Amino acid sequence: MSRIAVPIVSLFLISFFILAGSATTVTIGDIFSESEVTTSLMINDVTDLATASVKITFEPSVILITSAKKGDLPSFIANVERADEGWVKIGACTTGDSLSGNVKLADLTIAPTGNYGEISDLTLTVETLSDSGFKTIDADVIDGFFYIGMNGDVTVDRIVDIADSEYIAKGIAGIAGYELKEGASDVNGDGIVDAYDCVYLARHAAGISGYEELK
Numbered sequence: 275m276s277r278i279a280v281p282i283v284s285l286f287l288i289s290f291f292i293l294a295g296s297a298t299t300v301t302i303g304d305i306f307s308e309s310e311v312t313t314s315l316m317i318n319d320v321t322d323l324a325t326a327s328v329k330i331t332f333e334p335s336v337i338l339i340t341s342a343k344k345g346d347l348p349s350f351i352a353n354v355e356r357a358d359e360g361w362v363k364i365g366a367c368t369t370g371d372s373l374s375g376n377v378k379l380a381d382l383t384i385a386p387t388g389n390y391g392e393i394s395d396l397t398l399t400v401e402t403l404s405d406s407g408f409k410t411i412d413a414d415v416i417d418g419f420f421y422i423g424m425n426g427d428v429t430v431d432r433i434v435d436i437a438d439s440e441y442i443a444k445g446i447a448g449i450a451g452y453e454l455k456e457g458a459s460d461v462n463g464d465g466i467v468d469a470y471d472c473v474y475l476a477r478h479a480a481g482i483s484g485y486e487e488l489k
């Protein structure tokens with residue numbers, strides 16, 4: 275095999291294994307709000323789910339998870355007693371048939387406790403995720419966050435406008451006093467803060483079609 279063919283075959287095999295890998299995800303979402311929100315802790319694209327246990331960790335000076343209500347799995351236990359320490363735990367299992375598809379593990383009520391412009395990660399730790407044969411289900415865990423404020427409002431003035439785009443540009447340039455705001459700076463929702471977010475936000479502020487939604 276030629277020197278070129280080997281890397282190509284390797285790339286093909288890597289792609290194959292990525293594509294054939296786990297499609298199950300555990301998610302909580304990215305939240306922008308100044309007031310209390312109820313959000314769903316989801317296990318998506320799962321097959322034969324019987325038991326799940328997930329710990330959610332957060333910054334209690336910014337937000338508190340105040341309650342957790344039963345989702346799709348009928349036997350449900352939630353520990354929100356230690357929320358003031360920055361974590362809650364959800365456990366649930368089936369009493370009969372296992373579940374497949376998109377399964378709601380819990381509805382969580384989250385209340386901001388910090389100031390406008392503050393952010394807390396919503397970090398998920400899967401402790402148990404198993405099928406009806408007690409085999410572990412592989413899943414990709416996608417952490418979320420709660421930003422107290424509007425997406426894109428990095429100047430923290432309750433307005434999303436061109437000044438926010440300029441702020442992100444200065445932040446990317448590393449200018450002192452323009453710290454890039456995690457969450458609120460990534461307005462196109464691709465997981466990175468870069469020049470495209472400045473462009474996207476400027477176009478959004480100018481009302482250009484196709485840029486209505488901040489993600």
Ligand SMILES: [Ca+2]
Pocket residue numbers: 426427428429430431432433434435437438
């Ligand atoms: Ca602003």
Ligand SMILES: [Ca+2]
Pocket residue numbers: 459460461462463464465466467468470471
């Ligand atoms: Ca981005």
